[in-house]
Amino acid sequence: MNVFRFQQFDIKQDSEVFRVGTDAVLLGVLADLEHAKNVLEIGTGTGVIAMMLAQRFPQTNILGVDVNRIAVGLASSNFKASPFANRLTAELKDIKTFDSEMKFDAIFSNPPYFQVNSSSKDVVARQKIELDFKTLIQSSSKLLNDSGKLIVIIPRQDEEVFISLCEKENLFLQRNVSIRGIVGGEVRRSVLEFSKLKADRIIKEEFVIEKSPRQYSDQYLELTKDFHLFKS
Structure with missing residues (x-):
């Protein structure tokens, strides 16, 4: 079993579950859970994003749900071995039927974004088979409390469609971070x-991963300095 090592925790990985990738790391360092206590992750995978956010926000309790039994086993194992074990839980749940008496302060997700295709690689994690944008948004709207927020990372070309779908469910854009590879x-x-509350002003930010080929930007190094093992 492959292991991806961070400074404060390790991530066990499996060929049947989507591995640690740049999108997950970006969401882990850019999502804002400052005022959130009870948090839900939809599609937790290995649990890497939940663990990064648990490290950044020590007041949070995070429940990660996934339809993949192997993923839930991995996430549970990773959670239990981490310094944040008492604040992290993984459960085998389908968000299409998931219900909770408690409404969440925040929901985050790195959802599948490829249309269904013939590729056999990470089918559930990458293709919109078990989870599409509309299902994610409708479920989140039902599960968020009145001041809660939904946080996602998606391809830029899907941005307008995603925002439009959110507005139909009374979820309004608050912050938009545009990410360039270089x-x-x-x-x-x-x-x-x-958020369910309309913003007076949408916060717009830009983030660049590399300043030149294979050379991380100062921005990336600063935000990941407490996670990655490499030195700036």
């Missing part, structure tokens, strides 16, 4: 934060 490159990803 200085001067195209925006490839967006980290979006939504």
Whole structure:
């Protein structure tokens, strides 16, 4: 079993579960859970994002749900071995039927974004088979409390559609972080934060991963300095 090592915790990985990737790390360092206590992750996978956010926000209690039994086993094992074990839980749940008496302060997700195709690689994690944007948004709207927020990372080309779907469920854009792979490159990803409360002003930010090929930007190094093992 492959292990991805961070400074404060390790992530056990399996070929049947989507591995640690750049999108997960970006959501882990960019999502804002400052005022959230009870938090839900939809599609927890190995649990890496939940663990990063638990490290950043010590007041949070995070429940990670997934339809993949192997993923839930991995996440549970990773959670129990971490310094945040008492604040992290993984459960085998389908968000389409998941219900909770408690409403959440925040929900976050790195959802599948490829349309169903013939690829056999990480089918559930990458393709919209078990979870599509509409299902994610409708479920989140039902599970959030009145001041709660939904936080996602998605491809930039899906941004307008996602925002429109959110508005139909009374979730309104609060913050938009445009992510470029390299200085001067195209925006490839967006980290979006939504709330049931309309914002007076949408916060717009830009984030660049590399300043030159294979050279991380100062911005990336600063935000990941408490996670990655490499030195700046």
